[in-house]
Amino acid sequence: MAHWIEACAVDDVDEEDVIRFDHGGRTFAIFHAPDGRFYATDGLCTHEKVHLADGLVMDHVIECPKHNGRFDYRTGAAKGAPVCVNLATYPVKVEAGTVFIGLD
Ligand code: FES
Numbered sequence: 001m002a003h004w005i006e007a008c009a010v011d012d013v014d015e016e017d018v019i020r021f022d023h024g025g026r027t028f029a030i031f032h033a034p035d036g037r038f039y040a041t042d043g044l045c046t047h048e049k050v051h052l053a054d055g056l057v058m059d060h061v062i063e064c065p066k067h068n069g070r071f072d073y074r075t076g077a078a079k080g081a082p083v084c085v086n087l088a089t090y091p092v093k094v095e096a097g098t099v100f101i102g103l104d
Pocket of ligand 1: 045046047048049050064065066067068069070082083
């Protein structure tokens, strides 16, 4: 069962944007989708470990700032070269204006 961790306030992330969230020696990326939903993935690109929060969000895709690799942040799916390893994703819930991510 997931252990819910407070990540940020809803207002901390504009729609179609991403922020970095660090917890317990790990780093995550928190996304605010155009439909208002929030998503969470590992923060580091699976290609060369650059932080994705420095990248560009377009619709439901995050583009890595280093080599422009792309992932669907809803599923973590890598969208083609140079990235071939999917991102880990985490459950998210929003309560009273706060975004929580679920960790094992
Ligand atoms: S480090 Fe992300 S695509 Fe290369």
